[in-house]
Amino acid sequence: MSLDLNYKPNVFVETASLTEDEWLAWRRKGVGGSDVAAALGLSPYRTARELYYDKIGVVPAVEGEDKSITFEIGHLLEDVVAKIFAKKTGLSVYQDQKMFQHPLFPFMLADVDRFIHLPNGDTGILECKTAHYDTQYLWANGAVPRHYELQVKHYMAVMNIDVAYIACLFSNSESDFVWRKIERDLDEEENNILLLQNFWNRYVLNRVEPPLTEKPDMVLAALSRYYGPADKNAPTVTVGAEFAPALEQLLAMKAQKKDLDAQSRKLDEQIKRTYAPIAELMGAACGAICESNGIKYNISFAPQYREGISKDNLSKLRAQYPDAYDDLVQTTESRIFKLTKAIA
Incomplete structure (x- = not known):
């Protein structure tokens, strides 16, 4: 596939007057920037299966934690992030409340936080983020969390824009603020478009349900949300014989883990026996x-303390x-x- 760069994005829908439910309904008509990492199996929060269910309207049996407040706070703080960015960079920032669509790949949608008037007359993109103070390490040494980078590059593809910035505020102080410049990478863009198209x-x-290929804890959490709580009265399920090799592998791994756990407990005992005379001297x-x-x-x-309530x-x-x-x-x-x- 060779990318044609002679295009302008379509306006998919005006978003200024949409309710949150209406906005979400429009988002389900394609792949938005915040969907990209999940669609590629690279999201730290969501599996491709969960994204698929969202797009076809399947509701989880058990709702996860309420993210609506977090979403609303993030949305309200977009303007703060944009103002801090403009102040620190001297760039002019503005908002265009539309959801855009790629004219060549209509499943690709973009709801861009802010746009930038660049000094050379071109238009840039600004993605505004807020994050917990403890996550600053993810931005160290010029880094950008991968799922955010994919989101911004998706917007660049839809909008046919070559320069974007992503800014993140970690607290109520503008000193806890970072921004990164992201250049368009056409080779990566072409590859991502093919993956998203697939x-x-x-x-x-x-x-067709996508396979569950993400980290096991994410997969199991997703299954729990969509299947709901365990039902002790549900009938026993018969698993096909094709799973027998996997079950044998599980038994072997569990036996290996049991041996390693025993070795670990033995080492723990030896470690404590070795430092016990030193602990006696320390008092x-x-x-x-x-x-x-x-x-x-x-x-x-040093001591460690943990609060808890006994069973009694x-x-x-x-x-x-x-x-x-x-x-x-x-x-x-x-x-x-x-x-x-x-034995059966």
């Missing part, structure tokens, strides 16, 4: 030093203060996969 045509249009002290042959060893034996006290709480128990104690479900082998 996702849209092969899976969404044909109503209540939390630190110690040892020097030998020009080498200094720094020793820490939890039972007392339930009996004596049932209302407080219901308000404070949260029940969560986790499922344990067990496997045994017997």
Whole structure:
């Protein structure tokens, strides 16, 4: 595929007067920038299967945490991020409340936060982000989180724009603020378009579920959301014989893990036996030093504290203060996969 760069984006829909539900309905008509990482199996938050379900209107059996407040806060702070960016860079920023569509690949949509008047007269893109203070390390040394980078490059493709910036605010102080410039990469763009086209045509249009290829914890969490809580009264499922090799592999891996766990416990015991005489010398002290042959060893034996309620006290709480128990104690479900082998 050779990209034709002589195009202008279509206006898919004016978004200024849309409700959130209407806006989401329009988004489901194609792949937006925030969908790209999930469609390519690279999102840290969402599987391709979940994105597929969203596009065809399948609702999870169990709603996850309420993200509407987080979304609303992020949306409200877009203007703050844009103003800080304009102040720090001197670039002129403006908003165009439209959802755009790629004219050559109509499944590709873009709802761009802000646009930039560049000094040379060209137009640039500004993507505004807010993130938790503890995630600043993801932006260290000029880096951009990959799912955000894919989002911005998608917008560049739809809009036929060569320069974009992404800015992120981590707190209520503009000193906790970063921005990065992203250049258009036509080779990567062409490859991503082919992958997104495959996702849209092969899976969404044909109503075929994408395979679950993401990290196991993400996959299991997605399955839990869409299948709902465990049903102890549900009939036993018969798994096809083609899964027998996988079950044998599971048994072998579990046996290997059991051996390694035993080795780990033995090593833990040996470690404690070795440092017990040192702990005796330290008494209540939390630190110690040892020097030998020009080498200094720094020793820490510091306490760690964890708050919790014992089972007995939890039972007392339930009996004596049932209302407080219901308000404070949260029940969560986790499922344990067990496997045994017997002669049929």
